[in-house]
Structure formats: structure tokens, C-alpha cells
Amino acid sequence: RKEVEQDPGPFNVPEGATVAFNCTYSNSASQSFFWYRQDCRKEPKLLMSVYSSGNEDGRFTAQLNRASQYISLLIRDSKLSDSATYLCAVNPGGKLIFGQGTTLQVKP
Amino acid sequence: DTGVSQDPRHKITKRGQNVTFRCDPISEHNRLYWYRQTLGQGPEFLTYFQNEAQLEKSRLLSDRFSAERPKGSFSTLEIQRTEQGDSAMYLCASSDRDRGLYEQYFGPGTRLTVT
Numbered sequence: 335r336k337e338v339e340q341d342p343g344p345f346n347v348p349e350g351a352t353v354a355f356n357c358t359y360s361n362s363a364s365q366s367f368f369w370y371r372q373d374c375r376k377e378p379k380l381l382m383s384v385y386s387s388g389n390e391d392g393r394f395t396a397q398l399n400r401a402s403q404y405i406s407l408l409i410r411d412s413k414l415s416d417s418a419t420y421l422c423a424v425n426p427g428g429k430l431i432f433g434q435g436t437t438l439q440v441k442p
Numbered sequence: 443d444t445g446v447s448q449d450p451r452h453k454i455t456k457r458g459q460n461v462t463f464r465c466d467p468i469s470e471h472n473r474l475y476w477y478r479q480t481l482g483q484g485p486e487f488l489t490y491f492q493n494e495a496q497l498e499k500s501r502l503l504s505d506r507f508s509a510e511r512p513k514g515s516f517s518t519l520e521i522q523r524t525e526q527g528d529s530a531m532y533l534c535a536s537s538d539r540d541r542g543l544y545e546q547y548f549g550p551g552t553r554l555t556v557t
Binding site for chain 1 (some may be wrong): 550
């Protein structure tokens, strides 16, 4: 079993839709969690950090469920520019462990 | 705002050659990380430094790979006797753990192609 798992998708949604991604992790000692956005052939860019139960930034909401060991990312009112790969990352101490990434395509 | 920089951005080399990549972290970030990413996968951890000390190395980091951060500022990653399986994007990241921050910020990466 992978340490961090994500559904690779792709998720194809119309503009304006709400979409949610989940990410599960196996190391219960993990203390910090992140969502990164990665455009094709570019580096990952930090989207959100999740330290406690959740975090909200505009149209983006991240939630953490320690009991079930998953984090989620909710995107409201999707824009064409949200099309990208979303990477979940878990910090069990020092390094980041990434999931495979979930691809989102927002259609007009 | 000066982010993480990496050089070169692209490298094409023949199998068996040695290559070296450089990473300059965000100024005053004391931790520096190296990751490798192949198509369709998330980045995989290779190694990281706190100042000049190498604190952890992944099992992925075979004896052909070596990384240094001699003065606690920039870092180099060397791959000796490259193999086709080494073709990947090599990403560097840094974080400011001196201030208790866990966020890692990535550079643009070095794309390696081994022919």
C-alpha cells in the first residue's frame, strides 16, 4: 500500500462546478499536510497548508480527518484556470511524501 | 522575492556520463530538499539537508547519487554513470525550519534526459 494515495482522475467538470478530491495517508504520526498545484511540466506550487482540522482560502477549502487519516480539497465555482494536477503531500517528519496527484480539467 | 533556483533547467546526456545539478534555496531557508519526479507520479523524496548536514537519504538514492551542501547555502546533486532510468525531473525545495515553518517551496526543476 502506498503511503499517500489519491485518485488520479481525471476529473472533468464544467465551469462553476464544485469538485472535491480526497487523499488518504498511512502514517498516523504525520503532523502537517499540504495541497500543491502542478501545471504541466512545471514545478509544484503550494496551494494550502492544513495543520488542524481545516483551512479555507477563497474558493478553496482543505479539511483534515485524523481519525480516518484523510485530507480533502474542495474547489468551489471552478474556473478554467483551475485545470491542473493537485498533489497531496504529508510530512511525517522532515521530508514530504506525495500522492500520485489528481488531474482536474475544467470545461467551458 | 527570490525563489528557489535550479541550474541547468534541461540536461541531455549519454548513458554512462556524470551530471551535476545545482540548487539555490530561498535566502535564509535552512532546509534544502531534493526530489525526483517521473511522468504521472508525484515527486519522490531523495535527500535533505539542514544547513550543511545531510539529515536523511532515501533508499532511492543509490551509491551513484551524491548530494552536498558544503556551506549551508546552495546544494549540488551529482549522478555518476547515468542510466536511462535516471531520466526524470529533479526538483529542489527549501523551507524555513528555523522559524518552525514546514512549508516547502519548489524550484523550477532540472529535466534530465539520458539517451
